[in-house]
Amino acid sequence: xxxIADLRIFTEPQQGATYDxxxxxxxxxxxxxxxxxxxxDHYLAMSGDGMPGPTDAWITLAGLARDTTTIRLGTLVxxxxxxxxxxxxxxxxxxxxxxxxxxxxxxxxxWFEHEHQAYAIPFPPLGERFDRLxxxxxxxxxxxxxxxxxxxxxxxxxxxxxxxxxxxKPLQQPGPPIIIGGGGAKRTPALAARxxxxxxxxxxxxxxxxxxxxxxxxxxxxxxxxxxELVYSAALVxxxxxxxxxxxxxxxxxxxxxxxxxTNGVAGTVDEARATLSRWHEAGAQxxxxxILTMSDLEHLDLLASLVAR
Numbered sequence: 001x002x003x004i005a006d007l008r009i010f011t012e013p014q015q016g017a018t019y020d021x022x023x024x025x026x027x028x029x030x031x032x033x034x035x036x037x038x039x040x041d042h043y044l045a046m047s048g049d050g051m052p053g054p055t056d057a058w059i060t061l062a063g064l065a066r067d068t069t070t071i072r073l074g075t076l077v078x079x080x081x082x083x084x085x086x087x088x089x090x091x092x093x094x095x096x097x098x099x100x101x102x103x104x105x106x107x108x109x110x111w112f113e114h115e116h117q118a119y120a121i122p123f124p125p126l127g128e129r130f131d132r133l134x135x136x137x138x139x140x141x142x143x144x145x146x147x148x149x150x151x152x153x154x155x156x157x158x159x160x161x162x163x164x165x166x167x168x169k170p171l172q173q174p175g176p177p178i179i180i181g182g183g184g185a186k187r188t189p190a191l192a193a194r195x196x197x198x199x200x201x202x203x204x205x206x207x208x209x210x211x212x213x214x215x216x217x218x219x220x221x222x223x224x225x226x227x228x229e230l231v232y233s234a235a236l237v238x239x240x241x242x243x244x245x246x247x248x249x250x251x252x253x254x255x256x257x258x259x260x261x262x263t264n265g266v267a268g269t270v271d272e273a274r275a276t277l278s279r280w281h282e283a284g285a286q287x288x289x290x291x292i293l294t295m296s297d298l299e300h301l302d303l304l305a306s307l308v309a310r
Contacts, residue, residue: 002281002288002308005035009301010076010235010289014042014054019063021295022055026064028298029071032305036072036104037064038289041079044115047255058091065099073099076200076235076289077106077181080132081121085139085159093144096170103170105140106179106200109133130187135159137178137195142166144175181235183212193219198231198287203264206283209234213284233287234280237265240273240303250300254293266290266307274307 009029013022026037041057044050061073073095078088096103109129110116116123124132135156146152146166154161170176180192181200189212192199199216201209217227239254239261241247247268251258261267266276266288280288290304 002277002285004033004305004308006287007034007304007308008036008038008072008287008289009034009304010038010040010291011295012040012042012291012293013060013295014040014050015045015048015293016050016052017055017295018052019055019060022060023064023067024298025292025295025301026068026071026073028301030068032301034071034301034305035287036074037068038074038076038104038106041075041077041082041106042112042115043082043119043121044112046112058095061103062091062095062098065095065102068099070102072102072104074104074176074179075106076202077108077179079110079112080107080136081110081116081123081129085136086143086161086164088136089140089143090168092140092176093168093170096172096176097168099171101171103172104177104179104198106181107133107137107140108180108182130184130191132158134187134191137180137191141175141178141195144170144173179233181233183208185215188212189215189219192216192230193223193225196230198233200233200235200289202235203237203291204234205264206280209280209285210283231286232284233289234285235289235291236280237261237267238273238290238292238300238304239265239267240270240300240307241268242303243269250294250297253297270303270306273304277307 029037043054057075113123135158143166152164152166177197179198180196182188213232220227239250266273
């Protein structure tokens with residue numbers, strides 16, 4: 001059975017949220033005992049006007065590191081196209097120090113071409129994005145794992161590193177947990193097997209989740225890694241109400257239909273949502289990220305906390 005610590009609140013601030021909006025959700029999640037507060041790493045709204053504009057994920061998490069005390073913090077997921085691996089390793093290490101060792105790094109290849117165009121970020125073809133993601137993972141983990149006083153070198157086509165002091169170090173050693181996710185049949189499972197502490201599927205069916213987790217397990221076995229070393233998780237949109245009227249109201253506030261959300265998310269009445277979480281857990285989900293699309297609705301968090309044991 002999933003516990004409150006196995007549920008994580010996952011937000012999409014690019015849709016329209018200030019730092020204070022995010023802080024309010026993070027503090028409510030912390031008070032209720034959720035395992036973590038995560039946010040997307042995007043610079044452009046997918047719908048609506050996104051007012052007042054985007055907030056940078058790692059600057060936001062730095063603030064939350066000081067404005068919260070116990071809840072874990074992270075990205076689902078940062079795009080490898082957004083930052084060079086050296087500065088990324090420095091930023092995450094520093095935020096981990098600021099948080100007292102509560103940070104996790106979700107890292108992906110990037111997919112939203114329009115946001116790259118809107119903010120002058122290069123967007124190479126898919127194959128090159130995966131090449132860069134793999135090399136970023138090599139560099140970030142290599143920098144963190146280098147002993148203090150040592151030097152890190154990396155001979156890579158995209159991100160060569162020469163004689164780096166590999167500082168600063170994150171508080172967590174050998175580094176903050178790394179989350180890799182997605183639905184790719186080959187490269188994604190292989191990268192997860194090599195680098196991930198957690199594998200995540202975003203917004204897929206239970207059958208698709210199980211299929212992809214099996215691919216990751218097989219990829220682990222191919223390199224003689226114990227597949228059980230990884231945590232297997234799912235991200236799902238949440239829309240729960242005390243009764244059908246409240247479910248309908250919350251669904252309307254995010255422009256979705258209750259029936260569709262019941263199929264594709266954790267939605268419906270409390271009993272329905274609790275049964276959905278149970279099915280995901282039985283399918284192998286050890287952790288669930290509940291995507292909250294209306295950040296001002298803090299009462300929703302109280303209801304979500306009632307779905308599982310404390």
